[in-house]
Amino acid sequence: xxxxxxxxxxxxxxxxxxxxxxxxxxxxxxxxxxxxxxxxxxxxxxxxxxxxxxxxxxxxxxxxxxxxxxxxxxxxxxxxxxxxxxxxxxxxxxxxxxxxxxxxxxxxxxxxxxxxxxxxxxxxxxxxxxx
Numbered sequence: 130x131x132x133x134x135x136x137x138x139x140x141x142x143x144x145x146x147x148x149x150x151x152x153x154x155x156x157x158x159x160x161x162x163x164x165x166x167x168x169x170x171x172x173x174x175x176x177x178x179x180x181x182x183x184x185x186x187x188x189x190x191x192x193x194x195x196x197x198x199x200x201x202x203x204x205x206x207x208x209x210x211x212x213x214x215x216x217x218x219x220x221x222x223x224x225x226x227x228x229x230x231x232x233x234x235x236x237x238x239x240x241x242x243x244x245x246x247x248x249x250x251x252x253x254x255x256x257x258x259x260x
Contacts, residue, residue: 136196140203140237141169141178144194147241148180165248172218174198179219181211182248184255192229192247193219194240201234205244 134142145167152165166181170193177195192207206228212219221227230243 137176
């Protein structure tokens with residue numbers, strides 16, 4: 130018997146494993162926020178994992194990582210808010226060419242570093258001000 134997984138799911142698994150390892154083995158500033166909700170998404174042409182983070186001020190953002198439908202590039206996309214399996218997709222626009230970042234098919238480390246940077250930037254921007 131042969132079992133296979135889609136490229137998007139494999140990419141998601143690799144990125145998630147590296148992301149967890151990076152956070153668990155570092156003293157990153159945003160480690161104090163400690164919660165990234167990981168999910169999956171599919172739109173029949175692309176599938177991958179989602180990474181949702183909520184900031185102290187209540188704002189949230191959902192990123193997704195997947196293999197582009199027309200190439201073997203790894204894409205980071207995302208949009209503001211909590212994106213669930215309700216049918217809404219975590220894409221920054223309706224155009225398949227728009228994304229937050231694009232990487233070559235094997236640049237897993239660079240993808241993880243960029244995703245971490247995006248998460249840290251989002252959290253820094255949305256720190257709750259104490260008066």
